[in-house]
C-alpha cells in the first residue's frame with residue numbers, strides 16, 4: 001500500500017513538472033510567434049535587420065520586460081515563477097481596469113503583448129543604431145509599439161490605452177514641482193525601472209503618443225526607429 005502511494009506521488013509530481021514545462025513551452029511558442037510576426041513585417045518592408053533575432057528569456061526582470069543590447073536578448077516574465085509582489089501588480093490592475101479578467105490574464109496581455117513588443121522595439125532601435133536620451137528612447141519604443149498594435153489589433157490597443165490613461169488619471173506624477181518630466185527621467189533613469197513612477201512615465205508617454213498628429217503608421221515608426229514624424 002505504502003509503495004503504491006509513493007509511486008502514485010511520484011507520478012503526480014512528474015505530471016505537474018511536465019505540465020509546468022509544457023506551459024513554459026506554450027509561452028515561448030506564443031512569444032516566438034509574436035517576435036517572428038514583428039520581424040517578418042519589418043523584413044517585408046525591405047529591411048535586413050543588422051542584429052540577429054533576439055533570444056527570449058523568461059527570468060522576471062523588475063520592469064516586467066527588458067532588452068539587453070549588450071547581449072541582444074529580450075527578457076520577459078513567467079507567471080508561475082513571478083514573485084508575489086509582481087503578481088499583486090497585475091491582480092490590482094485586473095481588479096481596477098480588467099473588466100472582470102483575473103491577474104494572470106491581465107499579465108498575459110500587458111507583458112506578453114504590450115511590453116514584449118515595446119522591448120522588441122528597443123531591439124529595432126539597436127538594429128538602426130538609434131541613440132538618444134532615455135526619455136526619447138523610451139517614448140520612441142512606445143511609439144513603435146503603439147503603431148504596431150494600432151495596425152494589428154485596434155481593440156487591444158484601445159484597451160491598453162484605456163489602462164494607461166487610467167494610470168495617468170489616478171497615479172500621482174513622480175516629477176517634483178519645477179522639473180520637466182523629460183529631464184527628470186533622463187537624470188534618474190537608473191533608479192526608476194520598475195515601480196509606480198516608471199509605470200506612470202510609460203503611461204504618460206503612451207497617452208501623449210496616442211494624441212500625436214500625424215499618428216504614425218507601423219511603417220513610418222519602423223522607418224524612423226520611433227522618432228516622431230516631423
Ligand SMILES: [Zn+2]
Pocket residue numbers: 118119122138141
Ligand atoms: Zn523601454
